[in-house]
Amino acid sequence: MRNIDLIAEESAIRHFGGRRGRLTVSELLIMVVLIILALAVVLPLLLPWFFVFKTRLEFSYNPWSLPKQISWTNFREAWIAIQIGQGLLNTLKVCVGAVLCTVPSAAMAGYIFAKYRSRWTEVAFYVVLMGYFVPVHMVLIPLYQLNTKFGLVDSMAGVFLPMTAFGIPFWTIIYRSFFRSLPDDLAEAAKIDGAGHFDVFLRVMFPLAKPATVLAVLLVFIGAWSDYLLSLIMINNQRLFTMQLRIAQFMNAYGVDHMPRYAAAAVIAAAPTLILYIVGHRWILRGTLAGALKG
Numbered sequence: 001m002r003n004i005d006l007i008a009e010e011s012a013i014r015h016f017g018g019r020r021g022r023l024t025v026s027e028l029l030i031m032v033v034l035i036i037l038a039l040a041v042v043l044p045l046l047l048p049w050f051f052v053f054k055t056r057l058e059f060s061y062n063p064w065s066l067p068k069q070i071s072w073t074n075f076r077e078a079w080i081a082i083q084i085g086q087g088l089l090n091t092l093k094v095c096v097g098a099v100l101c102t103v104p105s106a107a108m109a110g111y112i113f114a115k116y117r118s119r120w121t122e123v124a125f126y127v128v129l130m131g132y133f134v135p136v137h138m139v140l141i142p143l144y145q146l147n148t149k150f151g152l153v154d155s156m157a158g159v160f161l162p163m164t165a166f167g168i169p170f171w172t173i174i175y176r177s178f179f180r181s182l183p184d185d186l187a188e189a190a191k192i193d194g195a196g197h198f199d200v201f202l203r204v205m206f207p208l209a210k211p212a213t214v215l216a217v218l219l220v221f222i223g224a225w226s227d228y229l230l231s232l233i234m235i236n237n238q239r240l241f242t243m244q245l246r247i248a249q250f251m252n253a254y255g256v257d258h259m260p261r262y263a264a265a266a267v268i269a270a271a272p273t274l275i276l277y278i279v280g281h282r283w284i285l286r287g288t289l290a291g292a293l294k295g
Helices: 002-019 025-050 056-061 073-081 084-115 119-133 136-149 157-181 184-192 197-208 210-225 229-234 243-294
Strands: none
Touching: 025 243, 056 243, 073 084, 073 243, 084 119, 084 157, 084 197, 084 210, 084 243, 119 157, 136 157, 136 229, 157 210, 157 229, 184 197, 197 210, 210 243, 229 243
16 A cells, blocks of 8 residues: 555656646636536535524524534434434344345456456456446336345345445455456466465465455445435334435425524534445555556
8 A cells, every 4th residue: 555655656756746837728728627627526425404493493594604503403303303313223134235245246257257267257257347337227117026035124134235246346346356357376376275265265365365355344334324225125113214304304304494403414414424435435545546556
C-alpha cells in the first residue's frame, strides 16, 4: 500500500509541481463540474440538519431559518414513533447476510477464474459476467415468484440472497484482477509444501487480496444498508421492515407535517454508513487504486 501511495503522490507532483498553481480553462471547467457534482452528493446529506433541531411550529413558520435552540427531542420521538431500534436490527441482519454470502463466493470465483484458466473457465467467467449487465428492475417479477416458491418472502434471506446474486458478478471481476496480478510461484511453493487447492487459496492467496476484501466488505455493507427496492418488494410484514421502509412508511403516513421528526430519522438511518465510510475511506481509496494499477 505504501508503494501505491508514493506512486500517486509522485504523479501529482509531476503533474502540478512545475505549474505553480496556474490552471488552464479546461482544468478550471473540470474543477467546476466536479464541485457541482460534489455538492449534488453532499447537500442531500446536509439538508436534514436544517430541520432536525426545530419544532413543528418553527418548521412551518420558516423551514430554512436557524433553530432558536438546540433540541434533541425529535431524535427521541423519531426513535419511538418509527421503531428505529427494530429497523436497525433488521437492516443489520440484511447487511451481514449480504457480506457473508457475497464476499467469500466472489473471492473463490475470482481465484478460480484467475489461476485455473482454461476454455471452460473462460466461458464460465463470461457467463457470470453477463449477470453484471442484468438490471434488478428487469427480473423483479420472476425474482418474487422464485422467492415465493422457496418460502423466502417476508424473510431477511429473501432480501440479501438477491443482493448476493447481483453483487457476485462485479466482485468476481475485481477479485479476478487481483489474483491475476499475484505470481503463480506462491501457489506452487505452497503446493510443494503439501498444501491442497483450498489451503493455497485460504492461507496464501486470500490474505494477499486484503485490499479487495476490505473494499468489498465496506461497499457491499453500505449498498445493503441503503437498499430500498428489494426490501419493498420482498417484505410485507411490518415487523421485518428495514430502516428505509420504516422511514418511507412514516413519510407516507404523515407527509411533511412531521418533517423535523422525519429528518431526525433520516439522520439516524444514514449515520452508520457515514461512520463506516469515514473510518474505511482510506481502504476504499487504496483498494480502488490498487485494483486500477493491477488491472
